[in-house]
Amino acid sequence: MELNVMQPDQLDDLIQGISLADYQVIGPMESNGAIAYEPIESADDLPRGIIDHQRPGKYALQKIQSSRFFGYTVSPFSWKKYLYPPVQTLFKAERNGQGIQLETDSHDVKYAFIGVRACELSAIKIQDKIFLGGDYVDLHYKERRENALIVAVECFNTCETCFCDSVGSGPEIPNGADIVLTEILESGEHYFLVRSETEAGQEILNQISLKDTENNHYLIKDAQLERVRAKLKRKVQTTGLKSKLLKNPDHPRWDEVAERCLACSNCTMVCPTCFCADVFDINDLDGNTKRERRWDSCFTSDFTYIHGGNIRHSVKSRYRQWLTHKFASWQDQFDSLGCVGCGRCITWCPPGIDITEELKALSIPPNQYKKGEINHV
Ligand code: SF4
Ligand code: SF4
Numbered sequence: 001m002e003l004n005v006m007q008p009d010q011l012d013d014l015i016q017g018i019s020l021a022d023y024q025v026i027g028p029m030e031s032n033g034a035i036a037y038e039p040i041e042s043a044d045d046l047p048r049g050i051i052d053h054q055r056p057g058k059y060a061l062q063k064i065q066s067s068r069f070f071g072y073t074v075s076p077f078s079w080k081k082y083l084y085p086p087v088q089t090l091f092k093a094e095r096n097g098q099g100i101q102l103e104t105d106s107h108d109v110k111y112a113f114i115g116v117r118a119c120e121l122s123a124i125k126i127q128d129k130i131f132l133g134g135d136y137v138d139l140h141y142k143e144r145r146e147n148a149l150i151v152a153v154e155c156f157n158t159c160e161t162c163f164c165d166s167v168g169s170g171p172e173i174p175n176g177a178d179i180v181l182t183e184i185l186e187s188g189e190h191y192f193l194v195r196s197e198t199e200a201g202q203e204i205l206n207q208i209s210l211k212d213t214e215n216n217h218y219l220i221k222d223a224q225l226e227r228v229r230a231k232l233k234r235k236v237q238t239t240g241l242k243s244k245l246l247k248n249p250d251h252p253r254w255d256e257v258a259e260r261c262l263a264c265s266n267c268t269m270v271c272p273t274c275f276c277a278d279v280f281d282i283n284d285l286d287g288n289t290k291r292e293r294r295w296d297s298c299f300t301s302d303f304t305y306i307h308g309g310n311i312r313h314s315v316k317s318r319y320r321q322w323l324t325h326k327f328a329s330w331q332d333q334f335d336s337l338g339c340v341g342c343g344r345c346i347t348w349c350p351p352g353i354d355i356t357e358e359l360k361a362l363s364i365p366p367n368q369y370k371k372g373e374i375n376h377v
Pocket of ligand 1: 267270271272273274326338339340341342343344345346355
């Protein structure tokens with residue numbers, strides 16, 4: 001697709017154009033010391049000049065002297081909170097004097113997501129397979145997803161916890177976005193390289209007067225991506241990982257990680273691909289009822305409660321289930337990994353458990369592994 005140049009003050013024209021096309025614009029903003037994805041009204045709401053520092057169990061924002069709009073890496077929140085809300089009323093049945101009135105979930109808001117990173121777009125594509133692939137389509141997700149417009153933004157920086165490259169989800173933006181932006185701020189110049197990838201994206205861009213690119217713009221864009229790639233220090237060696245995990249349910253490392261894991265479920269809540277949920281019926285004394293779907297986690301003891309009891313009593317069995325699903329059985333289920341390397345589960349794990357270290361340790365044959373061999377940061 002054709003690449004054009006957009007000036008920084010035209011970013012607001014883009015946001016207003018999207019809004020006029022009847023989308024609710026959701027974008028990054030600073031909120032309570034973190035980057036949140038919330039409804040925005042203009043480019044002034046974006047976290048200009050703010051970068052994030054992420055390490056295992058640590059997160060902080062910093063205001064720097066920069067006019068960059070997208071200088072942070074990823075928010076603690078993911079776009080799944082809009083496509084697959086944490087709490088969702090599936091239907092309500094209420095008595096109205098003449099009978100029962102049934103109201104099903106219907107969603108008439110069209111979302112436009114501004115600032116979707118490569119790993120996040122990969123995560124959306126994974127959730128598309130979960131909710132839209134196969135014989136059973138989730139109509140609640142479908143309605144939200146089909147109407148969504150995605151404006152992806154290439155990363156110019158990494159955080160210490162991300163590793164998109166080694167799981168094949170970045171740093172290039174995969175297909176699936178409507179508009180792709182690359183923010184360039186170098187040699188005293190600030191501009192965006194912009195391209196549309198769909199008709200919906202092109203219609204929005206048609207309203208902005210963009211300039212043509214010059215040859216060096218392609219080189220500048222490629223060089224920026226190369227710098228990002230070079231900064232990605234965390235890696236996962238995925239070759240042979242599935243069989244190593246499935247063959248070693250008694251690897252001594254599972255006991256070690258279980259000593260650190262609090263089973264708090266933070267990792268699953270922040271993960272953009274995790275999709276476990278529970279369903280509750282809420283009844284009142286007037287005979288009304290409401291069915292709600294709420295995110296759940298394989299780390300909670302109730303999640304695996306089935307007739308007669310809980311099948312995963314220990315933290316070890318729950319951690320093993322999570323990691324083995326992400327990197328092994330997910331491949332059988334959805335033909336991909338269940339991880340896009342966004343690093344959120346590392347940043348937001350209170351004791352700072354790092355899945356890349358755990359996978360490295362678990363890849364050592366159990367009979368050659370020495371306790372504490374792969375140390376945590
Ligand atoms: S498992 Fe961790 S790094 Fe992978 S997608 Fe989920 S939160 Fe991101
Ligand atoms: S791995 Fe970390 S975030 Fe996940 S449940 Fe254990 S302590 Fe909580």
